[in-house]
Amino acid sequence: MNDTTHALAIRELIDRLSRLNAAEDWNGPLNPSQFAALAYLARANRFSRSPSHVADYLATTRGTASQTLKALARKKLINETRSEADKRSIRYDVTGDGRALLDEPASDLSDVIDELPSETVECLAGSLKTLVLAILRKRSGRSFGICRSCRHFAPQAGGGYCSLLEVPLNKSDSEEICHEHEAA
Amino acid sequence: MNDTTHALAIRELIDRLSRLNAAEDWNGPLNPSQFAALAYLARANRFSRSPSHVADYLATTRGTASQTLKALARKKLINETRSEADKRSIRYDVTGDGRALLDEPASDLSDVIDELPSETVECLAGSLKTLVLAILRKRSGRSFGICRSCRHFAPQAGGGYCSLLEVPLNKSDSEEICHEHEAA
DNA sequence: TGCAATAGTTTCGACTCGCTACTATTAAAT
DNA sequence: ATTTAATAGTAGCGAGTCGAAACTATTGCA
Structure with missing residues (x-):
């Protein structure tokens, strides 16, 4: 099996893993996109919590991100704050309810990763991170x-x-x- | 960083990678689910090409799989064949057009994987496969x-x-x- | 024969997603 | 200083995902 074949296989495995992970409802009342957005907001500093930033992070459009954030706001998981300095921009802050939802929800995927030898886990985490950064660099993304x-x-x-x-x-x-x- | 933290990070990386990969339109006129279903059908033998089997593979429901397959059929990428033996069941075969669409579509993710040292690629492919199989075993899936x-x-x-x-x-x-x- | 399991479909509601069009605000160029 | 261009966010459209539930048509059992 050469490298190109491997590349195809890995692409498929990543897709399949994220499907298997998404199929499980460890994320509570949220769909995968909403959970990902919420998790991002909880880890982003106050200069990086706008719809545009979320869109960038999730590799989607501002329109889609806007709707996802509105859905989270309807569920009282985030709060909308309009900026004073730039009256166009909005900042979303995660509420207490929102943080509660993010408290290390267990999942089959997490469990299964925990069972891997720590050497493999290191390699996996490292190479996945490398892949993400390489793709972002390729697309001159953040x-x-x-x-x-x-x-x-x-x-x-x-x-x-x-x-x-x-x-x-x-x-x-x-x-x-x-x-x-x-x-x- | 302990193993549990790693598990969370890996889960997020996998989600992010599949988003980055999905955002790119290497898959032609298909959305990620349709492409995944088509790719599965192209590699499955004649006993494994029904809506139920696709649903199992994609970790979704028969209803959703049915719709995805109907969409592919509308686009002439697969053909529907009703079984003689069991009149309830249906088999989908990939058409020429369908196979053409699957011909090694390049993507940023593939390119970036190709640039990794082959040792890392081996580790990555191996551990991802292990994760998929472990999750399936955990859920007693196929x-x-x-x-x-x-x-x-x-x-x-x-x-x-x-x-x-x-x-x-x-x-x-x-x-x-x-x-x-x-x-x- | 009768009833339960199975294969597939349809419909519903909430949502994603890319897209285009649109408003408000800010920045840059003349 | 005023026009023009860029930016931030939103609304609406159409196609489609997704889970769930209800619904045929078969097939398998007991």
Whole structure:
């Protein structure tokens, strides 16, 4: 089996795994897209929680992301806040109910990963991450890394400073996902 | 980072990869489900090409699978054949047009996999396959292996014999996916 | 013979998804 | 300073997924 055949097989396996995972309702009352959006919002800093950012992260359009977020808001899992600075933009914050839903929901997939030898798990996590980053680079998309590891981040007492957005950052800002992230 | 955290991360990476892959339209005029169903039908033997089997493979319901297959039939990519033996059941065969669509469509994901060191690719393919099989076993689902590797398969001149379905098999039957497959 | 299981379909409601068209706001160019 | 272009978000459309439930038509049992 050569590499190209492997590539096809891997593509199919990834599709199948995500189907098997989606078929199980570990995600409570949410469909896969809604859960993914909610999980993203919970890990993104306050500069990265708009419909556009979610659309970028989920590799979909602003229209679709907008609807998904409206659905989450209807279910009281996120709150809508209009920005003061830029009156066009909106920020969504995860509510208490929303966070409760995200508390490590177990799934067959998680269980099965836990049973793999830790060496295999390392390899798997590493190579999947490599694949995601490589695809994003290929499409010149955002990498969605952690703020603190960005080249625009400058450490300061009690947090840091972003030289791109030109704003001071508190500790939690700097530990969350940022849409503007660029590797150092 | 412990194993449970890894499990969550891997689950998210798989979801994200399949989204990134789905967002690209390497699959022509088909959506991801339709493409997956078509690809399955092209690799399944004549005993494994019904709506129920597709539903099992895609981890969805018969209703949904039925609709997906009707959509493919409308597009002339598969043909419907009613069974003589069991008048309830239907078999779908991939048409020439259908096969043409499946010819190794390139994608960012394939390209990126090809760039990984072959050692990593082996590990990735292996562990993903392990995960799929483990989940299926956990849910007592079908493994969808190749006919020839099944414990009900007996090699014979020009093909083989299935001791479960009690039918003679030609060469191509035995090289395709079978719904009844059980590891030897 | 009669009843339960099976194969497939249909319909419903909620939703995804890409798309286009549209409003409001902000930024850039003249 | 004013026009123009870009950006953020939304609404509506059509095709389709998805689970669930209700519904035929067969087939298999007891």
